[in-house]
Amino acid sequence: GESVGLHLPTLSVQEGDNSIINCAYSNSASDYFIWYKQESGKGPQFIIDIRSNMDKRQGQRVTVLLNKTVKHLSLQIAATQPGDSAVYFCAENRVTGRRALTFGSGTRLQVQP
Amino acid sequence: DGGITQSPKYLFRKEGQNVTLSCEQNLNHDAMYWYRQDPGQGLRLIYYSQIVNDFQKGDIAEGYSVSREKKESFPLTVTSAQKNPTAFYLCASSIGQISSPYEAFFGQGTRLTVV
Numbered sequence: 001g002e003s004v005g006l007h008l009p010t011l012s013v014q015e016g017d018n019s020i021i022n023c024a025y026s027n028s029a030s031d032y033f034i035w036y037k038q039e040s041g042k043g044p045q046f047i048i049d050i051r052s053n054m055d056k057r058q059g060q061r062v063t064v065l066l067n068k069t070v071k072h073l074s075l076q077i078a079a080t081q082p083g084d085s086a087v088y089f090c091a092e093n094r095v096t097g098r099r100a101l102t103f104g105s106g107t108r109l110q111v112q113p
Numbered sequence: 114d115g116g117i118t119q120s121p122k123y124l125f126r127k128e129g130q131n132v133t134l135s136c137e138q139n140l141n142h143d144a145m146y147w148y149r150q151d152p153g154q155g156l157r158l159i160y161y162s163q164i165v166n167d168f169q170k171g172d173i174a175e176g177y178s179v180s181r182e183k184k185e186s187f188p189l190t191v192t193s194a195q196k197n198p199t200a201f202y203l204c205a206s207s208i209g210q211i212s213s214p215y216e217a218f219f220g221q222g223t224r225l226t227v228v
Contacts, residue, residue, distance in 0.1 A: 034216050043117075043203050043219035044156070089155060099163060099210050100146055100171065101217055103155040 012110045019080045021107045023073040023090035030092040034101065035064060035075045038087045047075070047088075077109075085111045116140065119204050119220035126191075126198075126227050134189045134223045136204035145187035146205040146217065149173060156203060162187055163209070191225065198227045 013019050025033070031052040036044035050057045050064045050073075057064050063076040073090050087108050091101040117138045126132045138145065144163050148156040158171030162181040176195025181187055187206075191198045201224050205217040 036219075041222070041224075043119075043205075043221045046216050046218070049216055091156075098158075098161075098169070098171075099144070100158050100161045101156075101205075102158070103148075105155040106153075 009105070010108045010110065012112060013080050014112050015080060015082060017080055019075075019077040019084070019109055019111075021075045021077075021088050021109065023075075023104055025071050025073060025090075025092050027092065027094060028068075028071065029094045032093040033064070033066065033073050034091045034093075035062075035073075036089045036091060036103075037084075038089065038106070040086075044089060080109075080111050082111050082113060085109055117204060117206055117218055117220035119202075119223050121223060122221065124223055124225045126225065128227050129193045131190055131192050132198075132225065134191070134202055134204075134225070136187045136189065136220060138185055138187075138204075138206045138218075140206055140218065141184070142206035142218075143184070143209045144207045144217075145181065146207075147171075147177075147179065147187070147189045148203045148205065150201040150203060150222075159189065159202075198225060200225060 034049040035047040037047050038044045048059045048062050048064050050066050055066050061078045065074045087106045089103050089106045091103045120135045146161040147159040150156050157173050159177050160179040162168035165184050168179050168181050178190045201222050203222045204220045207217045208215040
């Protein structure tokens with residue numbers, strides 16, 4: 001079935017470097033995407049979202065890029081900090097059909113001091 | 114403070130017993146969701162409800178049941194028919210249809226262990 005997936009299961013970066021986490025989606029009907037951060041033993045926390053009529057959105061230290069042509073989503077974290085260490089999920093919602101988020105399998109970000 | 118409360122945080126049950134996980138929200142959200150998360154994996158949708166007294170099956174509804182008698186409450190029962198119930202269960206809510214700017218907010222989860 002159609003799903004959201006991620007390219008890299010684990011990403012290790014040095015503190016202060018920029019991080020890029022990627023996500024592929026297969027449903028062209030998806031119109032809304034969210035990035036969540038999940039720390040161990042906790043529920044996911046909203047980071048940033050983007051609608052399908054946009055290709056870039058910036059937040060504080062984070063940027064989400066959407067490439068609808070290749071159905072690709074990325075999360076960029078600037079000046080990565082130890083507190084950014086977590087698992088990151090992308091999730092999609094669709095205009096039609098089920099009205100609930102579909103999640104990818106996640107990428108673990110490890111920030112080395 | 115407004116938010117989503119899941120209880121208990123940890124739950125142990127014997128195999129073959131039904132168990133009910135609580136989820137309460139005071140955000141006045143119409144929609145509520147239950148997800149299951151297994152170690153090292155993403156979230157899979159069990160059930161969701163867009164409005165009181167109505168709910169829909171997600172991808173892995175077998176062995177689970179829900180009710181939505183009140184707007185603020187969406188309890189999940191893990192029945193003995195669920196073959197592998199040990200997992201981390203997450204409840205979420207949203208204003209309604211999830212679309213910008215209405216994301217889903219998550220509780221802190223209940224870790225269920227069946228022994």
